[in-house]
Amino acid sequence: MSNFTVTVTEFLLLGFSDTKELQILYSLLFFLLYSAGLMGNLLIVIITIIDRRLHTPMYFFLRNLSIVDACYISVTVPPASIYSLVNNRVISVSGCAAQIFLLIFMAYFEFTLLTVMARDRYVAICHPLNYTMIMSPSVCMKMTLTCLVTGLFYSGFHTGFTFRLSFCQSNAIHQLFCDIPSLLKISCSETFTNILSLFASALVIGVGCFAFITASYIRIFSTVLRLPVKEDQRKAFSTCVPHIIVVSLCFFSGCFVYLQSSSESGSTSDIILSIFYSIIPPFLNPIIYSLRNKQIKEAIRLVMRRKLLLSSKA
Template sequence: MSNSTFPIEFLLLAFTDTRELQLLHFGLFLGIYLAALLGNGLILTAIACDHRLHTPMYFFLLNLALLDLGSISTTVPKAMANSLWDTRAISCTGCATQTFLLVFFISAEFYLLTIMAYDRYIAICKPLHYGTIMDSRTCVNIVAAAWGSGFLNTVLHTANTFSLPLCQGNAVDQFFCEIPQILKLSCSDAYLREVGLVAVSAVLAFGCFVFLVLSYVQIFRAVLRIAPEHDQHKAFSTCLPHLAVVSLFLSTVFFAYLKPPSMSSSSLNLVLAVLYSVVPPAVNPLIYSMRNQELKDAVWNLMTVFQK
């Protein structure tokens, strides 16, 4: 490979060189992947089939489940295949596709989580106006805006990243194609353009994060003013799971993409990648159904139907 060219293929990070541990990794990721497919699939089916869940909150949750299925299906199957077949290679086209899909699903999920916080704010702080503000057309439009904004953001970052000349080899220090790790392979100063775009995206994301935090401050103030303990419990049961998902997702994504180079290491990068790309899609169904009796009942009824 010459000094300013693009490689034909990339070499992804191997979890281990020991065959037994590779098979263990395959089995672990297979279990996580199947759990994510089952959990998100049950949520999708339950919301689609139960007319009682045809509300804005569950419409947003349905879209979150779709995004979770997409994000985990982008990274985990390839990692499992590499461990099973003892290989590290991924084609340039495959790497670009993986990067595009992952950034798309993560970006859209971030925007959707912000929308879900706004939905809870309207439902709790302005309940009399909820039906007017969050009507079906508005819900469809803002969800479409989240998906569309994620797509535009992804096109910009993927096109810019894969137009950079690479002269630092083709070994990606991650188990999937991740933009920060690809930038490490670029020629000196060539990567600054993408770093600038990442910084702009981070500023926009921080604005959404501030909006999200302010929404929850207002939500908790309103909930604490609610006299009946039952109403407080119901409000917290819909807000706390969302806050837990947002906290895990945003903290790991921000740190993975914005941490200083001096803090970079293979083990840290690996842990962060697993925390933001693998764990949330697998645990989100459990988090959202654990304290939500309506969703829990719908999933249970669905499983009962399957057993008959």
């Protein structure tokens, strides 16, 4: 290194390609994913609020998941698409810090909420007689607030711990958005404690939640297999299996990006994996958890029918 350094005041998001045509293609593709994901999640929020039959613990958590997903996908996709279209990928240090804080908070909130949802399904299937008592409205609210408050502390800690580092060697981030692994690779400070904190938190939070979800579904499946009616088994499996797929997708892609060392990471593979844990789940969750649900579809039909009747009368 030279005897002097220049402190970085802004970062450059490199993204997928420098070719203008490919930038436009990727931006349009991400915009379509974003539009579909945002409309699907907002539709679930509106329907579960309007239809009083859906004011149950299961749909309370689904509504919160949809709100989180709508915010989660809005943190990453619109800025990445705009930066690519206007060919100005510069982001300030404060903007990068805000994006990392929101990204970690939404990811933490979503994963812990998925854990709570696994608990809800376990109680509903394995202890149906005590379901309303165990999953009372106050308990559901306390669980959600716990996920929210701990998520704020968690994201605040990792954001602050990352931006205490010095960035003086390079300001080029090989990513669609700011994230911690990309910043650690370009820092000129000692990053061992940051890597250790990421590993420890992933072990405690990530592996702990994943183990809890897995244990819950093992007990759910053992109960479902004892059901005498095959149709009930099919319905239970059709609800639980997609949940496990999305949780596994988030967990393994996120762990691979956040736990690999900077020397082992490749820019293109990091970008692709980041899409799997930050864009695909918010896009798929409305389809998997809600739009395939008969009660949700019936509620949508009723709302549309009422609107058509009102418009015809007017």
